[in-house]
Amino acid sequence: xxxxxxxxxxxxxxxxxxxxxxxxxxxxxxxxxxxxxxxxxxxxxxxxxxxxxxxxxxxxxxxxxxxxxxxxxxxxxxxxxxxxxxxxxxxxxxxxxxxxxxxxxxxxxxxxxxxxxxxxxxxxxxxx
Numbered sequence: 001x002x003x004x005x006x007x008x009x010x011x012x013x014x015x016x017x018x019x020x021x022x023x024x025x026x027x028x029x030x031x032x033x034x035x036x037x038x039x040x041x042x043x044x045x046x047x048x049x050x051x052x053x054x055x056x057x058x059x060x061x062x063x064x065x066x067x068x069x070x071x072x073x074x075x076x077x078x079x080x081x082x083x084x085x086x087x088x089x090x091x092x093x094x095x096x097x098x099x100x101x102x103x104x105x106x107x108x109x110x111x112x113x114x115x116x117x118x119x120x121x122x123x124x125x126x127x128x
Contacts (some may be wrong), residue, residue, distance in 0.1 A: 001037065001067040001087075004030050009109040010065075023111060027104075028121050031088045037065040037104075038072050039085040050081065052093070060100030062112070065090050068107055074107040091118050 007026040011019040041050035055062045065085070066072040072082070094102035094113065101114040113121070 001030060001035055004035075004104070005071070005109065008111045009106060011111065012109050012128060024117065024121055027113070028123075030122060031091065034089050036084045037067055037090060038069065038082050038085050039065050039090060040075075040080045040082050043081050050083075053080070054099070055103060055106060057103075061098065062103045063094045064098050064103040064106045071105040071108045074105075076107070089128070091121060094118060103124050 004023070004026045007019070007023040011023045040053040042053055044050040052063055055064050065087075066075075066082075093099070093104055093111065095115050095118045099115075101112060101118055104111045104113065
């Protein structure tokens, strides 16, 4: 995930269409390589499954993940409950109805992947 972090950082420093394409390519490669991300969850109540944490920003509901423990440490809640999950699965969940997408590293070098960008990463014209 280091390459993904580097491309997001470069995009943040100098936004451009080319930088976006490079970042999306790095994310696509991470998905194909089976890379994992750190997924924050709400602590479960007894007898229940943990729920993925959601950020509500700009009128949308976003799943969020961290690409590394260094990125997670930037969170205002660095001791939150987490698990490791496949980036591909998290992106697929972020394209479900009721969610706006997935935010990579919400407290560091951030990238919002809305549903249109997720479709580009997966190379599909629509979500399933």
